[in-house]
Amino acid sequence: xxxxxxxxxxxxxxxxxxxxxxxxxxxxxxxxxxxxxxxxxxxxxxxxxxxxxxxxxxxxxxxxxxxxxxxxxxxxxxxxxxxxxxxxxxxxxxxxxxxxxxxxxxxxxxxxxxxxxxxxxxxxxxxxxxxxxxxxxxxxxxxxxxxxxxxxxxxxxxxxxxxxxxxxxxxxxxxxxxxxxxxxxxxxxxxxxxxxxxxxxxxxxxxxxxxxx
Amino acid sequence: xxxxxxxxxxxxxxxxxxxxxxxxxxxxxxxxxxxxxxxxxxxxxxxxxxxxxxxxxxxxxxxxxxxxxxxxxxxxxxxxxxxxxxxxxxxxxxxxxxxxxxxxxxxxxxxxxxxxxxxxxxxxxxxxxxxxxxxxxxxxxxxxxxxxxxxxxxxxxxxxxxxxxxxxxxxxxxxxxxxxxxxxxxxxxxxxxxxxxxxxxxxxxxxxxxxxx
Numbered sequence: 001x002x003x004x005x006x007x008x009x010x011x012x013x014x015x016x017x018x019x020x021x022x023x024x025x026x027x028x029x030x031x032x033x034x035x036x037x038x039x040x041x042x043x044x045x046x047x048x049x050x051x052x053x054x055x056x057x058x059x060x061x062x063x064x065x066x067x068x069x070x071x072x073x074x075x076x077x078x079x080x081x082x083x084x085x086x087x088x089x090x091x092x093x094x095x096x097x098x099x100x101x102x103x104x105x106x107x108x109x110x111x112x113x114x115x116x117x118x119x120x121x122x123x124x125x126x127x128x129x130x131x132x133x134x135x136x137x138x139x140x141x142x143x144x145x146x147x148x149x150x151x152x153x154x155x156x157x158x159x160x161x162x163x164x165x166x167x168x169x170x171x172x173x174x175x176x177x178x179x180x181x182x183x184x185x186x187x188x189x190x191x192x193x194x195x196x197x198x199x200x201x202x203x204x205x206x207x208x209x210x211x212x213x
Numbered sequence: 214x215x216x217x218x219x220x221x222x223x224x225x226x227x228x229x230x231x232x233x234x235x236x237x238x239x240x241x242x243x244x245x246x247x248x249x250x251x252x253x254x255x256x257x258x259x260x261x262x263x264x265x266x267x268x269x270x271x272x273x274x275x276x277x278x279x280x281x282x283x284x285x286x287x288x289x290x291x292x293x294x295x296x297x298x299x300x301x302x303x304x305x306x307x308x309x310x311x312x313x314x315x316x317x318x319x320x321x322x323x324x325x326x327x328x329x330x331x332x333x334x335x336x337x338x339x340x341x342x343x344x345x346x347x348x349x350x351x352x353x354x355x356x357x358x359x360x361x362x363x364x365x366x367x368x369x370x371x372x373x374x375x376x377x378x379x380x381x382x383x384x385x386x387x388x389x390x391x392x393x394x395x396x397x398x399x400x401x402x403x404x405x406x407x408x409x410x411x412x413x414x415x416x417x418x419x420x421x422x423x424x425x426x
Contacts, residue, residue, distance in 0.1 A: 005387050009329075149392060195410050197295065
């Protein structure tokens with residue numbers, strides 16, 4: 001068996017990948033509804049999973065609001081080191097954006113233990129204390145989304161954007177439905193699928209709308 | 214609409230998730246073929262994507278060989294910071310294992326530029342210089358797998374294990390087929406799907422066979 005590699009220069013791999021994704025979407029009869037199409041395509045680029053065409057849902061005018069928040073130097077808060085690692089650091093730097101992950105913090109571990117909750121939930125409480133607009137990028141913990149929901153209900157939090165893409169089987173779908181029931185800007189991966197990689201891909205897709213490479 | 218959350222203690226979420234995964238696999242008529250079933254289940258836990266039942270393929274006796282390598286304190290080399298971030302650090306520490314990612318190294322960037330290749334490929338050359346057994350956990354760059362293939366062919370490298378789960382559309386499937394054509398221990402996610410999260414999940418599934426929580 002001869003395995004043939006496609007000859008593509010390193011810097012052209014991403015562009016070629018997006019061409020293939022766009023072509024496949026066209027074959028599927030999906031007419032890209034810009035501007036959110038760029039987010040859908042980047043998530044497919046990250047997962048090779050075309051289910052995200054159906055799974056990703058967007059609140060009204062969310063792209064406009066998200067970009068406004070980024071222009072206003074919103075902080076980004078993740079629920080995993082993995083999502084943090086996946087966010088483009090050069091883009092953050094150029095746009096003057098800080099990203100935070102509190103999962104390893106001692107005060108978070110202590111609070112979670114005290115309250116019998118997860119560290120992810122305790123992180124959201126810590127994030128509620130940040131100055132300025134906050135974009136939440138939650139790719140792992142449904143308990144983080146549930147805590148965001150509660151904090152919004154209690155008027156303790158008004159997120160600039162909630163990216164909600166936890167993956168899994170216990171309270172994952174419900175936690176996403178809770179966010180969709182709020183009047184906050186959201187980008188949600190419906191159903192069981194998602195992940196830290198998906199959350200990071202959504203963040204990057206947003207940053208790349210403003211980032212000059 | 215009333216959204217009902219399942220009442221599960223934080224420490225029980227993972228166990229409950231694996232019960233749900235096992236049940237669904239039973240419904241699908243998939244009889245777990247231990248010991249590799251633990252790897253398949255952990256990847257599904259990470260992705261909620263049951264395609265991995267079919268996609269994950271294993272070379273003969275791979276689990277035995279991988280665990281031998283881990284007992285012999287094999288180094289783990291990843292092709293992304295994201296895969297690094299996803300590997301359980303407490304398990305690494307307890308088992309006395311080092312994990313490396315050379316993507317940010319200056320000598321790697323320089324070598325990639327010189328050779329007109331990717332940094333991921335240059336990282337594999339650097340990894341070939343490590344002492345002792347090496348487990349490669351490649352979740353992103355097909356060029357890393359291609360370079361591993363070439364180094365093995367040139368007898369410059371004899372990996373203890375190649376975890377090959379790049380995701381994407383350009384040379385991804387071919388790079389995985391190249392690894393499967395070698396006589397090296399491998400765990401491969403066939404097709405376009407995969408990711409750094411999948412590579413990290415496979416590593417963790419292996420570590421958890423020996424890690425005492």
